Amino acid sequence: MSEQKKSITMKDVAIEAGVSVGTVSRVINKESGIKEVTLKKVEQAIKTLNYVPDLYARGMKRNRTETIALIVPSIWHPFFSEFAMHVENEVYKRQNKLLLCSINGTDREQDYLDMLRHNKVDGIVAITYSPIENYLTSGIPFVSIDRMYSNIEIACVSSDNEAGGREAAKQLIRRGCKHLAFVGGHNTTINETKRRRIAFENYVREHQYPFSVFDLDETEEDYNVKLEKFLSKNPDVDGIFTINDLFALDVIKILQNKGKKIPEDVQIIGYDGIKMAGDKDYLLSTIAQPLEEMAREAVRILFDIIDGKAVNMQTMLPITFIEGNTTKFVDRKR
Amino acid sequence: MSEQKKSITMKDVAIEAGVSVGTVSRVINKESGIKEVTLKKVEQAIKTLNYVPDLYARGMKRNRTETIALIVPSIWHPFFSEFAMHVENEVYKRQNKLLLCSINGTDREQDYLDMLRHNKVDGIVAITYSPIENYLTSGIPFVSIDRMYSNIEIACVSSDNEAGGREAAKQLIRRGCKHLAFVGGHNTTINETKRRRIAFENYVREHQYPFSVFDLDETEEDYNVKLEKFLSKNPDVDGIFTINDLFALDVIKILQNKGKKIPEDVQIIGYDGIKMAGDKDYLLSTIAQPLEEMAREAVRILFDIIDGKAVNMQTMLPITFIEGNTTKFVDRKR
DNA sequence: GTGAAAGCGCTAACAA
C-alpha cells in the first residue's frame, strides 16, 4: 500500500505560480482586486498541480465546517429516508455536506451530540423522539422536526398534525364508517405526532361515533400479535386511522389474513404519504405530509439561524388527504 | 442572536489546570506516564470547562478526519437506505462519522468526489452505477458495491449475482413455470447486477423454456406504460424474475390490474430482500442479499485499506432464496 | 496589488 500522504497545498501552488500564499488564498476566495496576469498564473498553477483546498483547515480560521448533521431515528424507515433525501438535496444546493446520524434503535443521541460538538458541524436538523434537549447544551443551531421543546427555544417544523387527524376522521365518516379506531405506536416523549390521535379522537367523539384505540409502546414485543388481537376483539370497526403509513400496511396485512375486504369491510387511512405506499400494490389512502417542503423549510431556517437571522420558532405546513384504494364511498348495510 | 463564537480550547484547559497544553493533549490521547495528580487536575479542568477537543484541528496533524463517505444513487430507495443503515452502524462502531452522498438522479458524482477530496474523508464506500472511475484520481481508500472496475484496482463487494439469477430460474421452473421472463432496468454502465439477468437467461435457455425479456433504460419515460404493454403482449408468461424487489412490486401491481392471480397465474421472484417487501402485505418471494454482511465486509475492507493492510479485491457473498407468497408449487394445466 | 507573518486548535519532537 503506497502511503501517498503528502497532498498538494497552497504553498505548492504559490511556488509553482511564483506568488505568495496570500495571493493564492485570494484567488481561491474570488476576492476582487487581483491583477489579471497574477490571476491567470495562479489558476494555471492550480490546474497543473490539481490542487484542492482543505476545507477543514479553512474551517479552523472561519469557524465553519460547511457540514450539517441530520439526526433520524432510523434511516431504513421510508419516511426518514425520503426526508433525508430532501434534506440532502437542500444541503447540497448550499454546497454543504450532510453528516448522517441514524440512531438505529440504540441509544446514540448523547454520543452523536458529543461527536457533533467535536466536529463542529455548523448546524443540526433532528427528527427524534428522545428527550434530546437535555443534551443540547452547546447552543448549536438546531431545527427539530415534529417535536416541540418546551423549555428551550428551538425552532420546530412540522406538518399540521391536528388538521391531519381531523381530516382523517372527517374523510372516514364521510365515506360511511360507523365505528372508528386509531392504531398507533406510543412514544414516551411528548411529540407533535400525538396530536394526530388527539385530533382524530376529538372529532370522532364530537360526532358521537363509537371509538377504539390501540396505542402501545412501539418497542413492545409481540406488537403485531397484540394488534391482531385488538382487531379480532373489535370486529365491527370499519374505519381505521393509523399513526403512519407503515402501521397502515401492517393493519392491511392482518385484516387480509382475516378475510376482510378493503375498503369494502374496513377503510384505512395512514399518515405520511411515503412513496412506497403510494406507488405499490395497495394504493394507500393517507394524510400526506409535504415532505419536500418540510425539508426545504427546515434547512432554510437552519441556515438563517447560522447566519444570525431571526426565525420563526414554529413552522406548520399543511397536509393533504390523498385517496388511494383503501377508502371508498360505500353503502353500509347498518 | 448571540454570537457565541469562542469555544473552549486546549489552552483554556491548560490554564485552568495549571499545566501546559502538551500535558492536556497527552491526557486527551490517553497516553501513559502521567502523574496521577496531574491527570486528576486536567480531567477536572476538562469537566468544569466542559471542553471537547476539535477533531478537525487534530485531523490536520494526524491527517485523519475519522469520517467515511457513503455514495448511493438515491437514499430514498429502500435497498440503499437499508444498506446505509448497516454501513452507518459499522462506521459508528469504529467511532467514525458518515457523510451521506446521495446522487438523487442528478449528476453529482464529480461534485461529490471533489468535495470529498476537499474534506479529506478517510475513505469512501460507493454503490453507484455511473462511471465513477474516471473521476477517481486521488488514490483515496475506496470500496465499491456491485460494481467491478476493470482498469483500476478497486475493492468490490457484491452478492453472488450469478448464483442469484440461476437460483431464481431454478426455483421458478421447479414450481412448474413454463414461460419465463426477466424484467429489469437497464443501466448504461457495466455493473455486476447485469449478471443476474445473464445467469437467469442462460439457465432458462439451457433448459429450453420460452423466454422473454423486458430490459429498458431505467430513465426512460413511460416505463410503467411500456412494462404494461410488455406484459400484455406476453400473456402466457407464468414466471417472472425482476432485477430487484421494487420492480417486482410494480409487476405485481400491473398484473393485479389485469386480473391475474399471483402466484396461481404468474409467479414472481424479486432480488434484494428489502424489509418493505418482506414485512408488508404481499410477501414477495425474492433472492435476498446478505445486506448487513455486505455492509460489514465493505467497511471492514475499507478500514483495512486505510490502515495499509492488504485486502481481497473481490468479495462475493452468498444469496438465499426466500419464499414469500408470490411463488408456489402449483399444478399447471398445460 | 501583493507579500510577510501571525495565528486558528491541535500533536509530536525535543528539552528539561
Add this chain to the structure above:
DNA sequence: TTGTTAGCGCTTTCAC
C-alpha cells in the same frame, strides 16, 4: 514526568 515549540493548511491583517 512535563513544558516548549514548530508546524499542519489556511485566512487575514498590516506593510510595502
